[in-house]
Amino acid sequence: MSADKVKSVKEDFVVPHxxxxxxxxxxxxxxxxxxxxxxxxxxxxxxxxxxxxxANFLFLNFTFEQELKILKDVSFGAMTLFASIFSxxxxxxxxxxxxxxRTLYTILTKxxxxxxxxxxxxxxxxxxxxxxxxxxxxxxxAVLYFRQHAILAxxxxxxxxxxxxxxxxxxxxxxxxxGVSPELILGVLAVFLKAAxxxxxxxxxxxFASSTLFTIIVSLVVYFIGxxxxxxxxxxxxxxxxxxxxxTFIAGIxxxxxxxxxxxxxxxxxxxxxxxxxxxxxxxxxxxxxxxxIYSMISWILFAKxxx
Amino acid sequence: MLKEQxxxxxxxxxxxxxxxxxxxxxxxxxxxxxxxxxxYDLRAHQxxxxxxxxxxxxxxxxxxxxQPRFAKHWDLAAWDLAWNAYAYxxxxxxxxxxxxxxxxxxxxxxxxxxxxxxxxxxxxxxxVPESYRLAMVVADxxxxxxxxxxLASQWYFKSSQAGDAPPFVFRAYATHLARCEGKxxxxxxxxxxxxxxxxxxxxxxxxxxxxxxxRLEDHIALIAANTMSLEQLESAALKNGxxxxxxxxxxMHLLEVKKDLKAALAVYRDIANDxxxxxxYGRKLLMLLARNPANEEQAYAALKKxxxxxxxxxxxxxxxxxxxLETSLGASNDNRKK
Amino acid sequence: MMAEExxxxxxxxxxxxxxxxxxxxxxxxxxxxxxxxVEAGEVYGLIGPNGSGxxxxxxxxxxxxxxxSGSSAVFGLSSSETASRGSVGFLxxxxxxxxxxxxxxxxxxxxxxxxxxxxxIKERTSELLSLVDLExxxxxxxxxxxxxxxxxxxxxxxxxxxPRLVVLDEPTAGVDPAGSRKIRDxxxxxxxxxxxxxxxSHLLEQVQEVCDxxxxxxxxxxxxxxxxxxxxxxxxxxxxxLEHAEPKILDQINELVQASEETRVLRSxxxxxxxxRLFLKETGAESEDVRKDS
Numbered sequence: 060m061s062a063d064k065v066k067s068v069k070e071d072f073v074v075p076h077x078x079x080x081x082x083x084x085x086x087x088x089x090x091x092x093x094x095x096x097x098x099x100x101x102x103x104x105x106x107x108x109x110x111x112x113x114a115n116f117l118f119l120n121f122t123f124e125q126e127l128k129i130l131k132d133v134s135f136g137a138m139t140l141f142a143s144i145f146s147x148x149x150x151x152x153x154x155x156x157x158x159x160x161r162t163l164y165t166i167l168t169k170x171x172x173x174x175x176x177x178x179x180x181x182x183x184x185x186x187x188x189x190x191x192x193x194x195x196x197x198x199x200x201a202v203l204y205f206r207q208h209a210i211l212a213x214x215x216x217x218x219x220x221x222x223x224x225x226x227x228x229x230x231x232x233x234x235x236x237x238g239v240s241p242e243l244i245l246g247v248l249a250v251f252l253k254a255a256x257x258x259x260x261x262x263x264x265x266x267f268a269s270s271t272l273f274t275i276i277v278s279l280v281v282y283f284i285g286x287x288x289x290x291x292x293x294x295x296x297x298x299x300x301x302x303x304x305x306x307t308f309i310a311g312i313x314x315x316x317x318x319x320x321x322x323x324x325x326x327x328x329x330x331x332x333x334x335x336x337x338x339x340x341x342x343x344x345x346x347x348x349x350x351x352x353i354y355s356m357i358s359w360i361l362f363a364k365x366x367x
Numbered sequence: 368m369l370k371e372q373x374x375x376x377x378x379x380x381x382x383x384x385x386x387x388x389x390x391x392x393x394x395x396x397x398x399x400x401x402x403x404x405x406x407y408d409l410r411a412h413q414x415x416x417x418x419x420x421x422x423x424x425x426x427x428x429x430x431x432x433x434q435p436r437f438a439k440h441w442d443l444a445a446w447d448l449a450w451n452a453y454a455y456x457x458x459x460x461x462x463x464x465x466x467x468x469x470x471x472x473x474x475x476x477x478x479x480x481x482x483x484x485x486x487x488x489x490x491x492x493x494x495v496p497e498s499y500r501l502a503m504v505v506a507d508x509x510x511x512x513x514x515x516x517x518l519a520s521q522w523y524f525k526s527s528q529a530g531d532a533p534p535f536v537f538r539a540y541a542t543h544l545a546r547c548e549g550k551x552x553x554x555x556x557x558x559x560x561x562x563x564x565x566x567x568x569x570x571x572x573x574x575x576x577x578x579x580x581x582r583l584e585d586h587i588a589l590i591a592a593n594t595m596s597l598e599q600l601e602s603a604a605l606k607n608g609x610x611x612x613x614x615x616x617x618x619m620h621l622l623e624v625k626k627d628l629k630a631a632l633a634v635y636r637d638i639a640n641d642x643x644x645x646x647x648y649g650r651k652l653l654m655l656l657a658r659n660p661a662n663e664e665q666a667y668a669a670l671k672k673x674x675x676x677x678x679x680x681x682x683x684x685x686x687x688x689x690x691x692l693e694t695s696l697g698a699s700n701d702n703r704k705k
Numbered sequence: 706m707m708a709e710e711x712x713x714x715x716x717x718x719x720x721x722x723x724x725x726x727x728x729x730x731x732x733x734x735x736x737x738x739x740x741x742x743v744e745a746g747e748v749y750g751l752i753g754p755n756g757s758g759x760x761x762x763x764x765x766x767x768x769x770x771x772x773x774s775g776s777s778a779v780f781g782l783s784s785s786e787t788a789s790r791g792s793v794g795f796l797x798x799x800x801x802x803x804x805x806x807x808x809x810x811x812x813x814x815x816x817x818x819x820x821x822x823x824x825x826i827k828e829r830t831s832e833l834l835s836l837v838d839l840e841x842x843x844x845x846x847x848x849x850x851x852x853x854x855x856x857x858x859x860x861x862x863x864x865x866x867x868p869r870l871v872v873l874d875e876p877t878a879g880v881d882p883a884g885s886r887k888i889r890d891x892x893x894x895x896x897x898x899x900x901x902x903x904x905x906s907h908l909l910e911q912v913q914e915v916c917d918x919x920x921x922x923x924x925x926x927x928x929x930x931x932x933x934x935x936x937x938x939x940x941x942x943x944x945x946x947l948e949h950a951e952p953k954i955l956d957q958i959n960e961l962v963q964a965s966e967e968t969r970v971l972r973s974x975x976x977x978x979x980x981x982r983l984f985l986k987e988t989g990a991e992s993e994d995v996r997k998d999s
Contacts (some may be wrong), residue, residue, distance in 0.1 A: 136398075161797050161801055367770060
């Protein structure tokens with residue numbers, strides 16, 4: 060190779076370094092997502108399908124409210140479970156593994172700031188949770204839609220001497236009120252937001268944890284305490300008022316360490332027919348954004364100076 | 368803040384917490400509350416199939432404390448105890464040969480489960496006031512199990528005020544009110560309101576409302592007939608703005624107090640011609656006409672036509688009388704032929 | 706361009722790295738006041754036994770860990786800056802990549818991290834795959850790669866951003882002689898392209914053929930540094946290797962030596978081939994010359 064050629068090739072590849080590059084973050088996120096997909100995590104869809112289709116045929120002599128409720132409960136329970144497991148175990152599995160296998164060396168010795176690596180991993184896992192929730196929702200809504208129509212047909216048939224139009228309308232209204240509704244989509248969104256916060260927790264833990272198992276256990280503990288957090292705060296501050304700066308500070312620390320995950324369980328409200336206000340949804344989204352920002356920052360602080 | 372939104376409706380009460388196992392408690396706060404409630408729902412159903420009423424009561428208690436805002440849980444709890452458990456012990460008490468056991472079932476078990484069921488329904492009505500369902504269940508229990516039309520009518524009324532209440536709840540309210548002694552005036556107001564509203568729309572009247580209407584009008588007319596003088600009644604009937612009911616009171620007085628069939632017939636004829644009067648006054652008039660042997664045949668023919676066209680106007684006692692009339696006419700015809 | 710020539714590829718000054726031992730007062734000094742400089746275009750070998758501080762030095766150079774004291778820079782940019790990684794390619798010891806990615810996907814992933822355009826990544830990927838001889842395996846997942854193949858895809862990964870400095874940590878460790886020969890050939894090719902290379906090895910022999918300069922590191926200190934020939938040549942000795950030597954000539958040489966006052970024969974006999982050469986000959990693996998021709 061001549062010297063001229065070497066020079067020209069070099070100049071072609073001189074890329075000015077960016078302090079923060081979305082394309083690098085996206086590359087890491089997509090790589091994380093691909094990795095998880097190829098680990099065949101989507102086989103869980105089989106389990107999910109069996110669960111919710113099974114929930115359909117188990118209890119046939121129930122009232123339609125019970126039948127539809129069980130279907131929704133099983134689906135939402137499974138969604139919450141899968142989404143939380145994916146977010147916690149996925150994060151706990153991938154980051155410590157990168158460190159253990161020294162794959163991280165090859166990434167961080169490219170011009171990739173450590174912050175981008177963390178954010179990329181987080182986005183990748185959240186992406187996986189989002190895609191799996193979309194898949195589950197499709198199946199769930201399809202089954203629910205099919206079921207509500209089947210139940211309606213059944214109920215109409217049970218009316219002796221044929222149902223009048225008014226009766227049909229009434230049945231349709233009462234049965235479909237328990238069926239597919241926009242509220243359910245909001246419920247799924249809340250499940251997603253909760254899983255995203257859980258992934259954030261696992262991200263923080265995995266930056267100082269030395270093993271996958273430790274990360275999973277600590278994250279799960281935080282996850283469960285996060286659900287009881289509001290109860291505990293209510294116990295210590297019964298009328299919801301903080302007295303003095305110290306208590307407010309302590310409560311703030313508790314709220315950061317143990318995110319209030321109970322807030323995301325709006326499915327209970329949905330199943331009892333409460334309408335979900337836009338303000339509540341926006342508040343949950345804002346809260347998720349807040350937690351993810353805080354957690355990314357904390358993990359960055361912990362990770363920036365980590366000796367690898 | 369979520370309390371305002373109605374989402375923090377639940378902090379597990381101690382008793383519920385004690386009943387729940389550790390695992391399900393953690394799960395219930397971990398986003399699986401609804402699922403766990405469903406599982407206990409299934410367990411309760413299994414206990415129902417096994418006729419294990421103590422467990423049914425326990426599991427229904429758990430489902431309702433896990434999801435107190437879900438009406439169906441309360442509904443099923445009340446149903447399982449006040450109907451299923453109650454009926455189970457009633458049947459068993461009738462079949463058992465052990466006298467003491469039978470007595471125990473009748474006097475301890477049955478009232479106990481009835482009370483428990485009623486309690487569930489009442490609590491549910493408090494938790495889910497926006498649904499007609501649970502207040503109706505309370506009313507049903509008072510009506511069907513305690514035979515207390517007064518309390519039943521109160522709860523039916525409460526239920527009928529919920530936004531989602533179907534029309535039959537208000538009818539049940541009217542019906543039960545009509546059975547409360549000493550509340551006839553109030554009951555008449557409600558029933559006539561119902562009668563008129565359903566008559567003006569094309570919907571068919573239920574037989575109960577027709578019967579209650581007639582019974583209440585008769586009742587009111589009879590009281591007036593017995594307490595007021597003829598002059599008072601006449602002036603009331605002739606006053607401007609009087610209704611057919613004032614005439615009915617007068618007619619009743621003439622018929623029952625004065626025993627003046629002719630004068631009464633004149634009054635009832637006026638009523639039957641009043642467009643506002645219920646149709647059963649036409650039947651009443653014909654029945655009175657039939658009392659006079661001279662008009663017997665004519666009245667019979669008219670009644671027969673009416674019966675064919677609108678049989679719903681005839682009460683049981685009317686049908687009996689009609690049959691009597693038919694047989695006496697048949698007998699006299701036979702005599703004439705002979 | 707002229708200024709660039711003056712800036713050394715690697716400049717490490719008085720580097721010290723101390724690792725604290727958890728729950729104990731004593732500390733481990735991994736690197737002790739080490740200074741070294743790699744000129745642009747130079748191949749530098751860092752040799753020393755396991756645990757002597759080679760890897761630690763490289764990690765500091767690459768910003769994976771921070772120095773306790775002293776400084777380290779790549780083409781004038783401090784190692785603590787992410788931007789300094791823009792001109793470096795690194796192959797860790799026994800590299801392990803995402804085994805769910807194929808060879809081509811791996812290179813494209815690292816290309817994206819280097820901020821290359823999509824077109825460039827495509828070009829670069831196929832170029833490097835042929836360079837490291839993995840074109841046939843490019844659509845296979847890394848899970849199915851042999852150790853040698855992983856080492857080569859690792860090398861390609863290090864080169865994807867077209868670095869001006871390549872850092873290789875034990876590049877031939879655990880690789881069979883044929884693979885190790887290939888890697889050596891690649892290093893020579895890099896050198897021909899004007900790319901600086903710093904490599905570490907605990908096997909002295911492997912370094913010999915490719916390094917311009919070597920540094921010997923022991924217990925965290927650079928104990929000797931210099932051009933390879935200078936370091937290993939023994940001033941007082943001279944070697945003569947003859948082919949088809951006739952006994953008569955050998956006798957004459959011996960006579961001449963005995964006549965001299967100072968010269969002595971230390972050893973004579975048939976030179977031995979290295980085990981590595983023997984292995985390559987017997988297994989019929991491509992030799993250096995065959996490769997160069999092709």
